[in-house]
Amino acid sequence: xxxxxxxxxxxxxxxxxxxxxxxxxxxxxxxxxxxxxxxxxxxxxxxxxxxxxxxxxxxxxxxxxxxxxxxxxxxxxxxxxxxxxxxxxxxxxxxxxxxxxxxxxxxxxxxxxxxxxxxxxxxxxxxxxxxxxxxxxxxxxxxxxxxxxxxxxxxxxxxxxxxxxxxxxxxxxxxxxxxxxxxxxxxxxxxxxxxxxxxxxxxxxxxxxxxxxxxxxxxxxxxxxxxxxxxxxxxxxxxxxxxxxxxxxxxxxxxxxxxxxxxxxxxxxxxxxxxxxxxxxxxxxxxxxxxxxxxxxxxxxxxxxxxxxxxxxxxxxxxxxxxxxxxxxxxxxxxxxxxxxxxxxxxxxxxxxxxxxxxxxxxxxxxxxxxxxxxxxxxxxxxxxxxxxxxxxxxxxxxxxxxxxxxxxxxxxxxxxxxxxxxxxxxxxxxxxxxxxxxxxxx
Numbered sequence: 001x002x003x004x005x006x007x008x009x010x011x012x013x014x015x016x017x018x019x020x021x022x023x024x025x026x027x028x029x030x031x032x033x034x035x036x037x038x039x040x041x042x043x044x045x046x047x048x049x050x051x052x053x054x055x056x057x058x059x060x061x062x063x064x065x066x067x068x069x070x071x072x073x074x075x076x077x078x079x080x081x082x083x084x085x086x087x088x089x090x091x092x093x094x095x096x097x098x099x100x101x102x103x104x105x106x107x108x109x110x111x112x113x114x115x116x117x118x119x120x121x122x123x124x125x126x127x128x129x130x131x132x133x134x135x136x137x138x139x140x141x142x143x144x145x146x147x148x149x150x151x152x153x154x155x156x157x158x159x160x161x162x163x164x165x166x167x168x169x170x171x172x173x174x175x176x177x178x179x180x181x182x183x184x185x186x187x188x189x190x191x192x193x194x195x196x197x198x199x200x201x202x203x204x205x206x207x208x209x210x211x212x213x214x215x216x217x218x219x220x221x222x223x224x225x226x227x228x229x230x231x232x233x234x235x236x237x238x239x240x241x242x243x244x245x246x247x248x249x250x251x252x253x254x255x256x257x258x259x260x261x262x263x264x265x266x267x268x269x270x271x272x273x274x275x276x277x278x279x280x281x282x283x284x285x286x287x288x289x290x291x292x293x294x295x296x297x298x299x300x301x302x303x304x305x306x307x308x309x310x311x312x313x314x315x316x317x318x319x320x321x322x323x324x325x326x327x328x329x330x331x332x333x334x335x336x337x338x339x340x341x342x343x344x345x346x347x348x349x350x351x352x353x354x355x356x357x358x359x360x361x362x363x364x365x366x367x368x369x370x371x372x373x374x375x376x377x378x379x380x381x382x383x384x385x386x387x388x389x390x391x392x393x394x395x396x397x398x399x400x401x402x403x404x405x406x407x408x409x410x411x412x413x414x415x416x417x418x419x420x421x422x423x424x425x426x427x428x429x430x431x432x433x434x435x436x437x438x439x440x441x442x443x
Contacts, residue, residue, distance in 0.1 A: 050085030056348055060087050060101065063346050067356050068099065069285050088166070097127065098343055099357045106168040107353035109175050110345070120175040121182060122204045123148055124227060125167065126259045126313070131155075132162045132170045135311050136226065136257035138206050142199045149188065149386075150257055150311065156185035168355075176201050190386050208232045211239040214416060219249035220429050225269070228261025228315040233268030240272065240299055250303045250429035252422070253323075256333065256383075260314025263292075263342055263361075270322040271295045273304060273329065274364070279322050281366060282342060282359040289362070303432035304329035305425040308377060313337035320375050321363030331377040332425050340369030379428070381421045392418060 061077045072094070080093035087101040102110060112118040122141020123134050134152040137144035154162055157173045174182055180201050187194045208231055211223040221243035225232060243251070253273075270279045271294040281289045306320045306329045317336050323329035342359040362368055369375065416422045 053087055056350055056352060057081050057087050057090060059348050060090070060354055063354055064091070064094070064099070064356055067344065067346075067358050068094065068096075069341075069357050069359050070094075071285055096341075096357050098339075098341055098355065100166055100168065100355050102168045102353045102355065103172075104351035104353075106166075106172040107345075107347070107351065109172045110168055110353070110355070112175075118175060118204050118206075119178050120171075120201055120204050121146075121148075121184075121199050122202070122206075123174075124257070124259055125154070125171065126311075127167055129153075132165065132167065135259045138204060138226070139210070141204055142202050146197050146199050148184075148186065148197070151189060153187040154184055155187050155194065156183075158183050178202050207235075209235040209239050211243060213243065213246050213248065214252070214426060218426070218430065219247055219433055220252065220426060221246070221248035221250070222252045222254065224254040225316075226258055228258070228265040228269070230262065230265065232261065232265040233272070236269050236272055237299055244300060248300075248302060249433045250305075251300070252305050252307060252425045252429065253319075253329070254307045254422075255312050255316040255320055256307050256309040256421075257311045258313075258316040259311060259337075260316055260339070263315060263318070266315035266318040267292050267295055270319045270364075271297075272299045273301075274298065274322055274326040275328070277326070278364045280318050280364060281362040283362065284359050301328075303429055305428055306331045307421055307425055308333040308336050308375060309383060309421075310334055310337060312375070313339045314341075317369050317375050318361065318363070321365070321367065321369065324375065324378065325363050325365030325367070330379060330425075330428055331375065332379045332381055332428070333377050333421050334380060334382060335376050336369075336374040338369055338371040338374035379424060381424045383421055384418060389418070 061074060061081070064077060065072065065074050076093060077090055081087070081090040084090055084092065091099055091101055109118070121143040122138040123143040124136050124138065125132055126135050127133065128151075132154040134143075134148055134150055134154065136150045137148045154170065156162060157170060160173070162170055174184075176182065178201050181198050182201060183196060183198050185194060185196050206227060206229065208227055208229050209223055209225050211221065214220045214222050221240075223236065223239045223243070225236065240248075240251070267279045274294060275298065276294050278291045279294055281291050283289045304323065306323055308316070308320050308331060312320065312333075313336060317339065320329075320331055320336065324331045340361050341357045342361050343355040344358040346354045346356060348354065360368065363375075367373065416426060
């Protein structure tokens with residue numbers, strides 16, 4: 001649910017030629033085909049799911065051969081398909097978890113996700129430590145009301161283990177008609193343990209943003225951006241205009257727990273805050289770089305701080321990197337996730353689709369974004385932990401405060417007095433506003 005992606009239809013020119021080549025290779029390598037559950041090729045296979053999608057596989061071969069960001073041979077894909085018998089199995093040979101096949105339901109789920117309105121649980125999820133992991137629950141949704149937390153691992157969905165499950169498959173299983181129930185088994189780090197929760201699905205109209213002024217006299221505005229859906233750029237402009245009308249003199253852009261989204265929206269959001277010029281660069285299989293420039297006008301040049309954490313990924317890293325490289329903002333928090341890959345969506349003729357990693361991206365200043373070289377904050381500040389929050393809540397409960405375990409609301413909506421990252425951002429901006437400085441702080 002969290003990734004950088006573009007949309008594109010499959011180019012049909014030359015498709016028949018590619019089909020013929022692939023078909024010839026299939027015939028040439030037919031002798032290499034393995035048995036299917038003990039049945040030789042040509043016999044009646046006991047496993048009906050294998051080799052039933054040959055037409056789709058040929059289509060996928062053509063697209064991946066021509067579009068994947070690293071060169072590869074068609075024969076490699078044919079051999080992989082003959083070995084595995086499915087498109088998903090064939091794609092595993094690429095060693096890229098982000099290039100994947102989606103059946104028609106999963107592909108529609110991904111497109112609904114980009115639109116920001118869908119029926120489901122109301123959580124942003126991604127792959128972390130090879131597990132389906134909650135990045136954040138969405139405010140006022142069944143997922144948040146059920147107590148799901150950032151960092152929770154979803155280990156079962158309706159009795160099906162998620163071990164080795166593709167992200168799109170997991171999301172598709174959790175989506176469904178409003179009013180129906182999905183049962184999740186969740187593993188939590190603190191307090192350690194597993195629990196089962198039944199959640200009634202609802203219509204999820206995921207807001208891209210939330211904003212407010214931090215205190216009446218500070219002059220500091222705050223915008224939280226959770227996902228780069230199709231309306232992110234438009235919503236950011238609306239939020240900034242609203243805060244400026246309230247006398248905003250400095251801005252905190254919170255990209256913590258933002259796992260990404262549409263590249264086009266990353267460019268739009270960054271364009272609201274940086275001078276005209278490069279937002280990012282993309283590099284394809286030929287090694288040539290293409291620069292994506294600002295789109296539209298810069299809407300404010302007030303001092304800015306961008307908050308990031310280990311769940312800040314993809315489109316969020318494009319934006320935080322652009323603001324950092326152009327000195328339009330100070331980046332505060334901890335190093336980001338490090339996913340500098342761009343996926344392009346290709347619909348296939350049967351309604352299914354492919355997400356293919358077609359390019360790597362670089363920041364405005366030309367930096368690669370990888371797990372080894374994420375966006376590193378200008379000012380590193382560790383977040384408060386759930387354990388620390390629990391202790392604070394226990395003390396507050398003694399004075400009449402709310403009792404009970406730490407909730408997602410506690411973790412995602414931390415009081416500025418308790419949030420060390422937000423508190424440091426406020427200190428930096430107040431210093432800049434009072435001294436009349438703009439741009440990145442030297443703090």
